[in-house]
Amino acid sequence: MLTPTHLVAGQTAYLAVCVASGNPPAPNEALVALGAAMLPDLDSRQSYIGRLVPPLSTWIGTRFGHRTLTHSLAAQVVALIIAWWLIPTGYFIALAAGWISHSVADMMTRSGVCWFWPSLARCVLPGNPRYRMEVLGHGELWFLSIMVLLGLVLMPLAQRAEGTTGLIRSAIGDIATARRDFDADKGRLAFTLTLRGRDNLSYADVSGTYSVIGPWREDGFLIATSGGPRSSCGSTACDWYAAHADLTRAGAQTTTSFELRAEVTSAEAIRTALAPLAADEIYLLGTFIAPESKAALPTVAISGDEVTLFYATPPMLDAWSTRALTAVELTVQARHAPGVDPGQLGPIGPAAPTIDPRIMRWLE
CATH class of the missing domain: 2.30.30.690 (SH3 type barrels.)
Known part of the structure; x- marks a missing residue:
């Protein structure tokens, strides 16, 4: 088969393994799959990769012949066992998918592959030669088209990374x-x-x-x-x-959590403490005491004078902008991109002097 066909087949095989394993596809891994899909043709001086390293290609082709050593199961098993211990899982998947897909695709041609090398017996798929492909024939063009379409279907499934x-x-x-x-x-x-x-x-x-x-x-x-x-x-x-x-x-997405505790503070003081955080999303979970508060389910629940926040956002604190908050025990979740420093909570100041609303109603 021609190099473009092997490249497309290698990418499709890589996406198929990503779908099955739940490994999210990545550009760097896709490049490894492309390289692995060309690797077996090192044994041919006429191949694209063979022309890049002609001395090595000439030596392998002369010493072992085309579609033998580099296409063999033995070489794949040995190389992949070593790769399993040396490279990350995603790169291993790309290497295995690209390399093995090359051998399987070449089995579909009339000459087949010495997959069980050093045995010179040729492995072919399917057994009937009438249904095997000629290089650059109609069969290879149909195979290439099917691989392209299959890759387009597999891509969104692979990106879900669900397995x-x-x-x-x-x-x-x-x-x-x-x-x-x-x-x-x-x-x-x-x-x-x-x-x-x-x-x-x-x-x-x-x-x-x-x-x-x-x-x-x-x-x-x-x-x-x-x-x-x-x-x-x-x-x-x-x-x-x-x-x-x-x-x-x-x-x-990385979630970094902080603990926020205060005997007496205010909503504004909490907002000020949250200001230094460099996060895409900030949520508050926990309790404080604030008499005569109103529930806002499902994120704000009230039980007597106790307020429970459940994934409340900082703007929700505006409901207590003029109130003193006591017995504050909150967990702050800062959600941010991996590798980004979310910063630290700022100092939590005391509550500004206020009149308790239970007294205020008698003064109006």
Whole structure:
């Protein structure tokens, strides 16, 4: 086969292994797959890679012959065992997919490959020579076209990085299963959730794709919508009922957590302490005491004088802009790109002098 056909077949094989293994495809790995797809033709001086290193190519071709050593299972096994210990998993996948795809593609030609070299027996696919391909013939052109189309189909599946089992689970669309997948990777990846479902109160259709803020109870999600955060699960115990849920990895993301404690402070002091953080998203989880507060479910819950924040954003603190907050115990989640320094919390100042609203109403 010609080099372009091997390059396309190598890329398609790499994407297929990425889909099966859950390894997200990367440009550097794709380049390794391209190189590996050309590597076996080192035994031919007429090949593209052979012309790059003619002395080595001439020596291999003269000593061992074409489609023997470099195309053989023995060479692949030895090289890949060594590579397994020396290079990252993604590069190993690219090397194996590109190299093995070359041998398999050459088996589909009339001359076949000495895959079990040093045996000179030629391995071919299929056994009937009528269905094997001629170099630059119609069969190779059809094969090239099929590989291109298959690669286009595999690319979006590979980018999901879910593996074969994950893709099957996504097709089923069970939200409890999606939640288990989320729990396994939370803190290091960002996610989106594609829903088919309805509002539990209005019965309005809420189908769409939403960014995942965090978990909700045992088997649901807290998601970002145009109307604010909403909880979604497989029952009526949340805002939205999800008949079908497909969790998708939206890219690498690191979560760094900070503890924020104060006996007495204010919302403005907390906002000032959060200001130095260099993060794409900041969420607050925890409790403080602020009498006569109002709930804003699902992110703000009230029990007596105690306020519980659940993935609340800093602007939500404006509801207590003129209030003193006591017994503050918050966890701050800063979500940012991997390798980016999110900074540190600033100093937490005391609350500005205020009059307790329970007294203020007697002064008005």
